[in-house]
Amino acid sequence: MQKTLGELKASKAVLNLIGNTSIIKLGNIVPASAAEVWLKFEAGNPTGSYKDRMAMSILQRAIERNELAPGDTVVEYTGGSTGSSLAFVSAAFGLKFIAVFSDAFSQSKQQTMEAFGSEVIVEKSHGKGITPELIKRMKDRASDLCENLDAYYADQFGSPDATLGYEAMGQEIAKALDCKLDIFCASVGTGGAIMGARQGLIKAGATAAKVVAFEPAQSPFLTTGKGGAHKVEGVGVGFEPPFLDRTVLSDIRTIDQDLGFAMCRRLAREEGIFCGASTGLNVAGAIDLAKEMDAGQRVVTLACDSGLKYLGSHIYT
Ligand SMILES: Cc1ncc(COP(=O)(O)O)c(C=O)c1O
Structure with missing residues (x-):
């Protein structure tokens, strides 16, 4: 007989490890x-990424x-972080997961998905990095698979459940800082994390915080309308x-990806914080903002994922 969700979750206690991550003040x-610059340390989630919150919410x-x-069967096209989280939550719920991935992303993410028993289909990037053309090709492949296999499309780029999954992140930040923060900032992929967390901040009473978005200077779509090849997964x-929702943003800033990569290495060596490329971008942007503000004010950003996922990549080698 089919289990109820309550029964399913009760038998899947590992899913309770998602969320309630620490927040760290950079010293x-x-x-x-x-x-002050504060970092919500999302590497503390089971797969080392805030995407666990989203995968849990969607499934x-x-x-x-x-x-x-x-x-x-669940299908998604992914750079591997969402895929690792969907692979993890799918394994816990007894679902099958197929990821459409590319060799433009970290191989360790492919290995993680496979470790959770998922099938990974690799679209070739031909050494060109992450390009709009590659993303479109991955998307089309995922749509074909869904149709042909009658699978469930997780739809990280469209499901309202994705942003809902991040609300708790904002609520946790507001609680940890007593609602005292001036700017919340983060780089944007789907925009789910920044928008969901903002909603959580507001729900928890932190209504005064301004929201600032970042993007890699190498792919300045938000600020110029034209994307490009870059390496910030x-x-x-x-x-x-x-x-x-651009109307709720106070600013959108481009950050050079090389400054972000260098920031990853500084964070590891000088703060003991081991994180991925988007976190480097976030912290580089957050420190720029902090320098324009007064001592005692607070900028909060996200440590999206763990550096462990990037060990074989250009960031740490
Ligand atoms: C490592 C990493 N950082 C940041 C993001 C951006 O998050 P969002 O899609 O919620 O904007 C993603 C999304 O895939 C990611 O994988």
Whole structure:
């Protein structure tokens, strides 16, 4: 007999490890005259990424609506972070997961998905990096698979359940900082994390915080309308991020990806914080903002994922 969601979740206690991550004040790399910079350490999630929150939200809500049941197949095109999270949550719920991935992204992410028993289809990037053309090709492949296999499309770029999954992140930040923060900032892929967290901040009473978005200078779609090839996995998708509401943003800034990569290395060596490329971009942008603000004010950004996912990549080698 089919299990209820409550029964399914009760037997899947590993899913309770998602969320309730720590928030860390940077102690060494922020000038004393600048505002405080706080980092929500999402590497603390089971697959080392905030995407666990989103995968849980999408799959749990689909099960609740009876659109998915154990044994069913889930499909998504992914740079591997969302894929790792969907692979993890699918394994816990007894779902099959097929990822459309590319060799433009970290191989360790492919290995993670496979470790959770998922099937990974690799679209070739031909050494050109993450390009709008590649993303479109991955998307088309995922659509074909869904049609042919009658699978459930997780739809990280369209499902309202994605942003809902991030609300708790904002609520946790507001609670940890007593609602005292001046700017919340983050780089944007789908826009789900920044928008969902903002909603959570507001729900928890942190209504005064301004929201600033970042993108890699190498793919300045948000600021110029034209994307480009870059190496910051997960962000700078080269089209309008589906969840991003530009009207609530105070600013959109481009950050050079090389400054972000260098920031990853500084964070590891000078703060003991081991993180991925988008976090480097976030912190580089957050420190720039902090320098323009007064001492005692607060900037909060996200450590999206763990550096462990990038060990073989150009960032740490
Ligand atoms: C490592 C990493 N950082 C940042 C992001 C951006 O998050 P969002 O899509 O919620 O804007 C992603 C999304 O895939 C990601 O994988």
